[in-house]
Amino acid sequence: MEGGIGYALGAALRNKITLSQGAVEQSNFNDYEPLRIDDMPKVEVHIVASSAAPTGVGEPGVPALAPAVSNAVFAATGKRLRSLPFADTQLKGA
Numbered sequence: 001m002e003g004g005i006g007y008a009l010g011a012a013l014r015n016k017i018t019l020s021q022g023a024v025e026q027s028n029f030n031d032y033e034p035l036r037i038d039d040m041p042k043v044e045v046h047i048v049a050s051s052a053a054p055t056g057v058g059e060p061g062v063p064a065l066a067p068a069v070s071n072a073v074f075a076a077t078g079k080r081l082r083s084l085p086f087a088d089t090q091l092k093g094a
Contacts, residue, residue: 010035
């Protein structure tokens with residue numbers, strides 16, 4: 001779950017794939033920057049007891065994160081963020 005949240009937060013805040021003449025411009029982590037460990041917020045995961053068989057739990061945090069960040073920015077500032085990644089220019093005016 002923590003890894004999924006980190007992946008999703010990086011995608012929501014900074015990861016962007018761009019194309020030039022039909023080719024992807026990003027080639028490695030020097031120009032496609034994932035969330036770095038010092039950027040990762042504290043995440044608390046609570047495991048709920050269940051009699052169900054265990055399954056993977058990393059992916060469920062990914063799709064909900066960007067809407068949650070967008071809603072939090074809206075609640076704090078009244079500004080809607082509607083395109084990904086949420087570039088610094090979008091956040092600076094918030």
